[in-house]
Amino acid sequence: MYSTATKVAFAVGLPIGLAVILWLGPTDVYRGLGDSLLETILYSRPIVPLIAAYVVGLWLASEKIPEHLRNGFNLVTTSFFFSLQVNGVFWATVVVVMLKPRRWWENLHEFMAQPMLWFNCSVALATFTIGYLICWITNKKMFSDSQKPRGYYDFE
Numbered sequence: 001m002y003s004t005a006t007k008v009a010f011a012v013g014l015p016i017g018l019a020v021i022l023w024l025g026p027t028d029v030y031r032g033l034g035d036s037l038l039e040t041i042l043y044s045r046p047i048v049p050l051i052a053a054y055v056v057g058l059w060l061a062s063e064k065i066p067e068h069l070r071n072g073f074n075l076v077t078t079s080f081f082f083s084l085q086v087n088g089v090f091w092a093t094v095v096v097v098m099l100k101p102r103r104w105w106e107n108l109h110e111f112m113a114q115p116m117l118w119f120n121c122s123v124a125l126a127t128f129t130i131g132y133l134i135c136w137i138t139n140k141k142m143f144s145d146s147q148k149p150r151g152y153y154d155f156e
Helices: 004-024 037-042 047-062 065-070 075-099 108-128 130-142
Strands: none
Touching: 004 047, 004 065, 004 130, 047 075, 065 075, 065 130, 075 108, 075 130, 108 130
């Protein structure tokens, strides 16, 4: 039913991503780092759409990992595309959540600065950490040593 990459992404990426979302709290969107899960629940911030966006982004992006590996992309490139897709879905949801309480059309450049900064930082960080780990494990599960696709190389 689910591909190997999806199983690996949910087994590895879901606990780490949810822990980061719950630890940082979705109130980063409103006023910066530091709000706990308790404050998030007490002030009823939109944590459910953010978690749902992360799960959907993880699922959609993980479906592309086998295709990228079979096409000969190396692990860093595959990890970059994976991280770009996951964070694209997540931060697009963050922007939509931000639209409701603010008059965003008055200062569009100030409105978009924080989500764009966090998007770029999270893609860069995830490409070389959790995204790479997910792609590496998927690659090990998909291909034995004799089945490496053309153009494949690993950093080991």
